[in-house]
Amino acid sequence: MIFMSVLPNNSVILGRRQLFMLPTRFGLLFAALLVVQLLAAINYSNGLAYALTFLLGSLAVVSMLYTHRNLLRLRLSASACAPVFADEIATFRIHLTNDSDTPRFGIAVMNGKKEIARVDIPARGSADVNLSVAAVKRGWLMLPELIVTTQFPLGLLYSWSRRLALHHSCLVYPRPAHPTPLQTLAVESLEAVSGLKAGGDDYIGAREFHPGDSPRHVDWKAVARGESWHVKQFGAGYQATAWLDWDTLEGLDTETRLSVLTRWVLDAEHDGMLYGLRLPEQTLNPSNGEAHQHECLKHLALFGLKP
């Protein structure tokens, strides 16, 4: 028995219980053709005509098994979606994996009634489908429920899966506010310069490697020794430190405040400042780098939302 198995890494294998099938309108037309052929066979008592009619009928039945097989045990999973800002388009990548020794053809991935893509998957191969979803508001954007359908091989039958939830979501950062007028406000809220600025020539320590770090800064000797990956940090003698503070934006509503803070995080990162984020009940100490920026933006994105 095959049930829909939700595997630990959020992938789904299509089992018999997830699959449905009905004839297409071509299937109904084919049935009408068979009736006409059968009447001719009976009327002319023609053995070959009987044989052809029954052969085509059997072919339709066999094609039913093929249509079913085309979806059965198809594995779907989604891979990490790069975070986007609100009002941008989030792109989910869906993997369709064929674990069987027969290729699968004409597999359509549907989002509701809309066909996203139609793919052929070679035996023991996989195909990727990108699903673009408009990210309307900050927070977690869930991957919509998908339906997989096929009419392969003869188009006489239409098989579709139940709605499949891959339980995958994409982080949507708040929409960054327009920079100009708010920039000044931000400058005002800057704390005193404390002395370190990244980007200089002096070695100022090592931190864990994050995707996106320049390969030039990776501590390759340590990697060669089999230690975990680190990047060497270099700095000049001083660096500006900014506290991006929720409270400085008094008088604005929550979403606007989050937008402005988002803008400031981006600008501060861009300018190579050290920056910390102060939200009600949450504080992120000053730092910089992509990971820190992501951490800040994530806090902003999920601010006030239920986990």
Place this chain on the structure above:
Amino acid sequence: MNAPPVDRRVLLSLLAAGAFAVAPHGGELPLWIIAVFALGGAWRYGIEVYQWYRPGKLVRFGLMLLTLVAVFRQYHTLLGRDPGMALLITLIGLKFLELKTVRDHIVTLFVFYLIILGSFLYGQSLWLGAWALLAVALNTAALLHVMQPTGMDMPARLRLSGVMLAKALPLMVIVYLLFPRISGTLWGLPADAHGGLTGMPDMMQPGNIRRLSESSEIAFRVSFDGTPPPLRELYWRGLVFTETDGHGWSRGPVREAVKVSYVPLNDPVRYQVTLEPSNKPWMPALDLPAIRPRGARYHPDFTLEHREPIRERLNYTLTSYTRYRTGALNHAERVGALQIPRNTSPRARALAGQWQREHSGPLQVAQAALDFFRRENFVYTLNPPLLGDDPVDEFLFGTRRGFCEHYAAAFVTLMRAAGIPSRVVVGYLGGELNTAGDYMIVRQSDAHAWAEIWLPERGWVRVDPTGAIAPERIELGLDAVRRLELQGVVLGSLSNEAVRRALELGWFEHVARQARWYWDLTNLTWYRWVVDYGKERQERFLTSLGLDDISWKRMIGLLFAGALLVILVYAFFLWRPKKSADPALALYLRFCRKLARAGLVRAPYEGAHAFAGRAARKRANMADSISEITGLYEELRYGPGVTNQKKLTMLKTKIAAFRA
């Protein structure tokens, strides 16, 4: 649903499928109909490839009307088999011009299936069946192409279509055998459903048996229960001629038998006859049939006649006795069996009168006539000279060269002149035993005519005057006579040994004959199970399965049960979880499951190497065994050369011992 318009390659698939579907009609329908189809296809191809003129809606409509009118002018109707097929083929040819959507293509392909079926209404030969199977495979491949334009090339589509059809075959056979057949038709057949056929003529004119004997067409096939009687006893009774005008012979007034009876003198012979359609009602039976098959009449002259002309292959089972004694003659029969025209040859009458005076009984007179044929330099030949107004006289005293019909007619005339009731019987003599299928093939060329005289103590007695001239004809069959004649041998002049030598087959002829027999068996099997598989054969088939008198409801039930069984078998193979073909991969997946239980799950995009690295970092204590197992696996799966059994075993033990 509205897929984009289909491309040139799809069009080519369609054209190929159409050509195969329409081709068999080339021999049956007027050529212009095929031409309209071909031109329609070619035009569309030209439009796609060479940017030919693309007809608009109005032009297409005009062409369609023109075609309708042309078909009507050809047949003066639009109904019936021929005009129906003509319309289907021409209109689908024009349909090529407006192919656009997937729907258009599908409908066209469905019509091709109908056209393939239509070709069966003109004949059901084995060749046509094979051709149609090919056409169906191509059509299905084209359907695949329309529905799935990507991912598969032509060979792949043909292969898939072939495999699907092969899987459909067992299912089809079950439904074919068990679908309840009805006898008769639903609406009656159109008048054009039967064509020209050959068979035994209902009159015997000098020369027409011989003409029949030139045809090597099969008249009927017989399978005997038990050993067949010897060749010289295989007199297949077809028709009895009693009435003559001195030139030709006919049946005379036909009376339904009040009660036909005879006393059998030996064991019965049981056999089944498969009679080819002849458009004549005669049903040949071994001298003399004892029972009347269904749908037949039994005449007082011991012949069987079907109620209507035989237009489809007919099967019947018979019992015959080859030795018999028949009863007395009534007055009308006696008069009929003694009738000769007044103007019949005076010389023949004188000769018969002389025998009558010289001999004591009718049997002796008959013997005298046979001695006369033997003594007087008569020749049995397949190429007798033409005879004029009084053929009996000319033959007896002039040419003296004749075929069986000449001898039979002359003999009966002489007997009647001598006052002995007698008649001509035509039918077939002998047959070719097909050892491949253990049945006998009787051809039109085995057509034969012989005589019967009536003796008071024995009733009707068969006398074959041909046997007096050419015993080879009786003993060896007409085929042997033909070959002896080709070798220039004079019949009746050779010793048995010499004849056997003359008839010996070379190895090539021997092989050719074997091949011919197997081919005939194939054909007979095809006829029995395809062409002739109707209500009667179905009943016989079900009886052989032990299902006598089965109601059609139970048959339908049986049909569904059988079909379901096949589908379940297919579904079982489909649903059965497949073991991976690669043992190394199977072992590796087991290893992954062990790691997954420990919370280390391989991501779909993660290769074995990357996963091993991650796992080793998380579980430093097992890093060694993880990298060892992964290394072995990668070597087995991606390494060069054949699978190393030793390493596979090693991998197996290591994974078995692995504890995450």
